[in-house]
Amino acid sequence: MTRTLLLVGTRKGAFVLDGGRDRRGWSVSEPLCEGWPIHDLQWDSSTGSIYAGGGSSWYGPAVFRSDDLGKSWTHSSEGLTYGDDGPKIPTVWNVTPAHGSIFAGVEPAGLFRSDDGGKTWTHVSALRDHPSRENPGWTPGAGGLILHTIVPHPTDTDKMWIAISAVGTFATEDGGTSWVARNRGVSACFQPDPYPETGQCVHKLVMAAGDPDSLYQQNHCGVYRSRDGGSSWEDISAGLPSEFGFAMAAHPRDTEAAWVIPLSHPEEGRVAPDGALAVWRTRNRGDAWERQDRGLPQEHAYVGVLREAMSTDRGDPAGVYFGTSTGQLYGSTDEGASWQMVADHLPPIWGVQAIEVD
Numbered sequence: 001m002t003r004t005l006l007l008v009g010t011r012k013g014a015f016v017l018d019g020g021r022d023r024r025g026w027s028v029s030e031p032l033c034e035g036w037p038i039h040d041l042q043w044d045s046s047t048g049s050i051y052a053g054g055g056s057s058w059y060g061p062a063v064f065r066s067d068d069l070g071k072s073w074t075h076s077s078e079g080l081t082y083g084d085d086g087p088k089i090p091t092v093w094n095v096t097p098a099h100g101s102i103f104a105g106v107e108p109a110g111l112f113r114s115d116d117g118g119k120t121w122t123h124v125s126a127l128r129d130h131p132s133r134e135n136p137g138w139t140p141g142a143g144g145l146i147l148h149t150i151v152p153h154p155t156d157t158d159k160m161w162i163a164i165s166a167v168g169t170f171a172t173e174d175g176g177t178s179w180v181a182r183n184r185g186v187s188a189c190f191q192p193d194p195y196p197e198t199g200q201c202v203h204k205l206v207m208a209a210g211d212p213d214s215l216y217q218q219n220h221c222g223v224y225r226s227r228d229g230g231s232s233w234e235d236i237s238a239g240l241p242s243e244f245g246f247a248m249a250a251h252p253r254d255t256e257a258a259w260v261i262p263l264s265h266p267e268e269g270r271v272a273p274d275g276a277l278a279v280w281r282t283r284n285r286g287d288a289w290e291r292q293d294r295g296l297p298q299e300h301a302y303v304g305v306l307r308e309a310m311s312t313d314r315g316d317p318a319g320v321y322f323g324t325s326t327g328q329l330y331g332s333t334d335e336g337a338s339w340q341m342v343a344d345h346l347p348p349i350w351g352v353q354a355i356e357v358d
Contacts, residue, residue, distance in 0.1 A: 009351030105147030236286025323349025
């Protein structure tokens with residue numbers, strides 16, 4: 001049997017939580033990654049390595065690697081640069097292993113690739129060469145101009161989707177040589193033209209289990225689904241208390257199931273609506289949503305949940321986990337029907353990733 005770990009990125013380092021074989025009695029590590037701000041952690045099952053992406057305007061960008069489940073770490077930023085004449089990169093927002101390579105999304109928005117386990121990095125320049133970067137121009141969201149989500153195709157090494165705030169979704173089908181915008185049907189409700197080719201503020205992009213052409217996204221202006229690899233999108237926000245939010249997670253096996261955490265609108269603070277914390281689940285690709293709040297605080301919970309701070313494990317039933325802006329980590333081992341606090345008093349949580357190890 002395997003045991004479940006939670007990889008948690010925070011403003012003040014990374015943490016590894018061990019839930020054992022029954023996903024209970026979680027132990028919490030000391031702060032890892034030398035206390036650097038860490039946005040995202042991911043597991044490479046092919047090598048048994050953990051990767052963590054982070055940095056700051058003071059430290060610069062870095063990707064950390066651990067080959068012993070977090071006991072020791074190395075890190076590198078070699079090649080994470082746009083050159084002497086380009087903009088400075090302060091941090092890595094996403095790090096994703098795929099098909100023997102490691103990909104990193106950075107700020108200002110761009111994509112980098114490593115083929116040596118994170119030791120050195122090469123800029124995937126064709127993405128920033130997309131005509132939309134100059135015309136109409138890439139505009140930052142409130143959190144900056146960031147490439148925050150990387151979704152590789154599970155079997156086709158040439159296909160990948162990425163998401164940029166506040167620019168939208170792009171896809172490549174030739175290994176990154178060229179990129180196309182895939183935002184048709186997604187509203188940019190804050191723009192004079194609500195349906196431009198680019199300029200949408202996608203907050204999170206996830207792939208449905210077992211169907212690479214089925215994608216979901218949580219956007220600034222709604223929750224959407226696509227059945228054609230992002231070529232077109234349908235709004236599935238009806239039934240949610242707010243179309244605004246950051247976090248989204250797909251079921252590990254059920255193509256039609258996913259979870260979101262709606263937040264109040266930006267002008268209302270981007271917190272749990274009415275101070276009542278809840279997760280919302282769909283079992284039918286967003287045709288309907290159900291509120292899941294048993295065990296979550298329903299009064300005075302004015303917290304946020306950020307884009308990488310939600311994950312599912314592969315248990316049966318699946319586990320669902322999320323972390324808050326005030327350092328609470330919640331988990332469910334019954335697919336959201338009930339919730340328990342996994343950890344408290346952590347720094348503000350930026351990323352949560354559930355993995356299974358032997």
